[in-house]
Amino acid sequence: MTRRQLIRHAGWFGGAVVLTVAGGEVMSHIAGPRGTTAEAAAETSGALRFVQVSDSHIGFHGPANLDVAGSFTEAIGQVNALGFRPDFVMHSGDLTHLSTAAQFDQVRQMMTGLQTDRVFTVPGEHDSIGDTGRAYRQIFGKGTLGDGWYSFDTHGVHFIALVNTLHLEKLGHLGTEQIDFVRKDLAGLSSDTPVVVFSHIPLFAMYPRWGWSTDDALKVIALLRRFSSVTCLNGHVHQLFTKTEGNITFHSATTTAYPLPKPGRAAAPTPQVVPARQLKAALGIRTVGYRQGDRELAVKDTRLA
Amino acid sequence: MYPNFGHAGRRSRVAAGLAATTAAALGFLSACGQSPHSAAAGAITPGPGQRQVAGMPGASPMPDMSMSTPTSSPKTRAADAPVTGDTVAIKNFAFSPSTLKVTAGTTVTWTNQDTDAHTVTSAGSGGPLHSPALATHATYSYRFTEPGTYAYLCTIHPFMTATVEVTR
Numbered sequence: 121m122t123r124r125q126l127i128r129h130a131g132w133f134g135g136a137v138v139l140t141v142a143g144g145e146v147m148s149h150i151a152g153p154r155g156t157t158a159e160a161a162a163e164t165s166g167a168l169r170f171v172q173v174s175d176s177h178i179g180f181h182g183p184a185n186l187d188v189a190g191s192f193t194e195a196i197g198q199v200n201a202l203g204f205r206p207d208f209v210m211h212s213g214d215l216t217h218l219s220t221a222a223q224f225d226q227v228r229q230m231m232t233g234l235q236t237d238r239v240f241t242v243p244g245e246h247d248s249i250g251d252t253g254r255a256y257r258q259i260f261g262k263g264t265l266g267d268g269w270y271s272f273d274t275h276g277v278h279f280i281a282l283v284n285t286l287h288l289e290k291l292g293h294l295g296t297e298q299i300d301f302v303r304k305d306l307a308g309l310s311s312d313t314p315v316v317v318f319s320h321i322p323l324f325a326m327y328p329r330w331g332w333s334t335d336d337a338l339k340v341i342a343l344l345r346r347f348s349s350v351t352c353l354n355g356h357v358h359q360l361f362t363k364t365e366g367n368i369t370f371h372s373a374t375t376t377a378y379p380l381p382k383p384g385r386a387a388a389p390t391p392q393v394v395p396a397r398q399l400k401a402a403l404g405i406r407t408v409g410y411r412q413g414d415r416e417l418a419v420k421d422t423r424l425a
Numbered sequence: 426m427y428p429n430f431g432h433a434g435r436r437s438r439v440a441a442g443l444a445a446t447t448a449a450a451l452g453f454l455s456a457c458g459q460s461p462h463s464a465a466a467g468a469i470t471p472g473p474g475q476r477q478v479a480g481m482p483g484a485s486p487m488p489d490m491s492m493s494t495p496t497s498s499p500k501t502r503a504a505d506a507p508v509t510g511d512t513v514a515i516k517n518f519a520f521s522p523s524t525l526k527v528t529a530g531t532t533v534t535w536t537n538q539d540t541d542a543h544t545v546t547s548a549g550s551g552g553p554l555h556s557p558a559l560a561t562h563a564t565y566s567y568r569f570t571e572p573g574t575y576a577y578l579c580t581i582h583p584f585m586t587a588t589v590e591v592t593r
Contacts, residue, residue: 168467181561182540207467209483218542218558228481236483238469245581249544249558263471263479270479271472278472281479288583289548305472331584388518389582391541 168275171199171206171236172318172406174355175375177246178227179217184378184391185399188217192230194424195376195405200235202407207274209236212355212373213244213285213320215260219251224259243268244320244356245285252286269298271305276412278309282319284334292321292334292356299339306343314349314410314417322354324363324370327383332357344368351417353408357389360421371419374404400425512536513587515543515559515579520587529591532568537561543585548576 176192177185185191199209211231216223224247231239247256257268264270264281271280280302284292309315317323323337344350350368358380361372379392379402386392394402403424410417471478511531514521516538527533535545537559545556545565554577556565569575569591579585 166467180541184540208469208480218560220558231481232483234483237467238478238480239483240480246542249542249581250546250555260481261479262481263475263477265475270475272469272475272478273472274469275467280472288580290578290583301474304474308473329584331582388584390518390539 166275166412168277168408168410168412169204169206170408171202171209172212172353172355172373172408173199173209173376174212174373174406175214175244175358175377176211176227177214177217177375177377178230179220179223180377180391182378182391183393188377189226189230191403191424192227192376195403196230196233198405198422198424200233206236206407208238208240209234210281210318210353211239211241212318212353213242214246214355214375214377215241215244215256217246219247219249219255221255224255228259240272240281240318242281242318242320243283243285245288248285253283265301266297267295269301275410277314277316277410277417278306280305280315280317282317282323282340284319284321284323284337288331289335291328291331292319292323292337294334294336294340299336299343302340302343306347309347311346312348314415315344315347315351316408316417317344317350317352319352319354321356322370322372323352324365326357326361326363326372330383330389332383332389341365341368349415349417351408351419353406353419359402362419371406373406374402374421376403376405376424379403513545513589514538515545515585518543518582518585520545520577520579520585523587524590525587526590526592527569529570529572529593530568531591532566533589534564534566535559536564542581543579544581545577546580548578548586552577 173195177188178192180188199206215227241260243253243256247253253267261268267286268283269281271278273279282294282298284294287293287295321334322332323334323340326332345366348367352368352370353373355373357372358375358378359372359382360374363370379394380389381392401423404422406419406421408417408419469478509526511527511533513525513533513535515535518539525533535556537543540561542558542560544558545554547554552575554567554575559565569589572591572593575589575591577587
C-alpha cells in the first residue's frame with residue numbers, strides 16, 4: 121500500500137482532521153486511528169514529534185464547560201496515549217482563567233503528568249491579568265528572557281516562544297525589546313533552518329475586531345521571510361484555522377476548555393454552550409512531526425473525542 | 426466545525442513526519458509506548474543568548490488531579506443603558522452603559538454578570554482604574570474625585586471599551 125492509498129484508507133474510518141503542509145501547500149483531510157497507527161509504526165526514528173495543547177483555562181466555571189480540569193486531564197491522557205513519547209509539549213497560553221496562584225499551581229501540577237521530555241509554555245492574556253505576567257513568570261519563567269520569551273533548538277529546527285499578551289491595547293503586542301530579541305536570535309541562522317514560532321495571540325490578522333491579531337507582528341514576520349519554512353502556532357481563538365503567506369504558515373490551535381464562535385458569527389467571543397458530544401469534538405490536541413531533510417512540518421489536529 | 430483549506434493533494438508525502446492516534450479510544454491511563462527515540466539527536470538546547478533551556482521537565486508519574494466543582498450561572502440579557510447613575514453592568518462582553526455620566530465625588534460600582542472574567546482598567550498608562558480579574562458576580566468600585574473623561578477597557582478582552590465622564 122502506498123502512503124497515498126494509506127491516507128485514503130485511513131479516511132474510511134473517520135476521526136481526526138489532519139492539516140499537512142507540503143511544498144508550501146496546506147492540505148486538510150480526515151485520518152483515523154488505523155492509518156495514523158500505521159504511520160506511527162512506519163515512522164523512522166530520529167524524527168521530531170511534539171505536541172501543542174492550548175487554552176486550558178483552569179479555574180473557568182461556566183456552562184460552556186462545567187469541568188475544564190477534567191477536560192485538560194483527558195487531553196493529558198490523550199498525549200500520553202499517542203503511542204510515542206513527544207520530544208516536548210508546548211502549552212500555548214491561557215493555562216489559567218484568572219491568573220491566581222492556586223490556578224497556576226494546579227495547572228503546573230497537572231502538566232507534570234505529561235509523558236514527555238520537556239514542557240514549554242507561553243502566557244495568555246488570562247495568565248497576565250493585572251500584574252503583566254509576574255505571577256506566571258514566577259512559576260513558568262525559568263530560563264526565559266525579558267518578559268518570558270525564549271528560543272531553543274532540537275532536531276535541526278529552531279523554536280521561538282513569544283509573549284504578546286502583556287501590553288494589550290485592543291490587539292496583541294510584542295514590543296521593541298522582544299522584536300530585538302527575535303532579530304538577534306535569528307541573525308546567525310541559515311535560511312534553510314526550519315523555524316517554528318509559538319505565541320498565544322495569532323501573529324496574523326485573524327479577526328482584529330475581537331482582538332485576534334498582534335499589532336506589531338509584521339516586524340517579526342519581516343524577519344522570518346528569508347526562511348524557507350516558517351510555522352507559526354498560536355492559541356487564543358479556540359478553533360482550528362490555517363493561513364499560508366509565502367513560506368510562512370499560521371495555525372491556530374483549538375482549546376481543551378470551551379469553544380468560541382467563528383469570527384463575526386456572534387456579537388462577542390463568548391464561551392459557547394454546546395451539547396456535551398459537540399463540546400468534546402470542539403476540544404483537542406495537536407501533534408507536529410518533522411523529519412530532518414524534509415522541508416515542511418506536518419501539523420495534525422486531533423479531537424478530544 | 427473544522428475549516429478545510431485543502432488543495433488537491435499533488436504530493437505523495439502528504440503525511441510525512443506524522444505520527445499520532447486519535448481520541449477514538451481514550452486510554453488515559455495507558456501511558457504507553459516509548460517508541461525508538463534518540464536522545465542525542467533529539468537534545469533540546471537553548472537558543473543564542475540563553476544559558477539554559479526554558480520550560481520544565483516532563484515527568485513520569487501522574488499527579489493527583491483535583492477536579493473543579495462545577496458551578497453555573499444564568500445568562501442575563503443586556504438592559505437598556507442608563508446614562509447617569511453610579512453602576513456599570515458588565516454583561517455579554519460589554520460595559521453597560523458604555524458612557525456613564527457622574528458628578529465628582531461619586532463612587533461607581535462595576536458588576537460582572539458574565540460567566541467569563543473581566544477587568545476594569547484605565548486605557549493607556551497613568552489612569553486610576555485597576556480592578557483585579559472580576560469573576561462572575563464580582564464587583565469593583567472607584568470614587569471619582571476629579572472631573573474629566575476616563576476611558577477604560579477590559580484587559581482580558583481589550584475590544585471591550587467604555588468611558589466615565591465626571592463633571593463638577
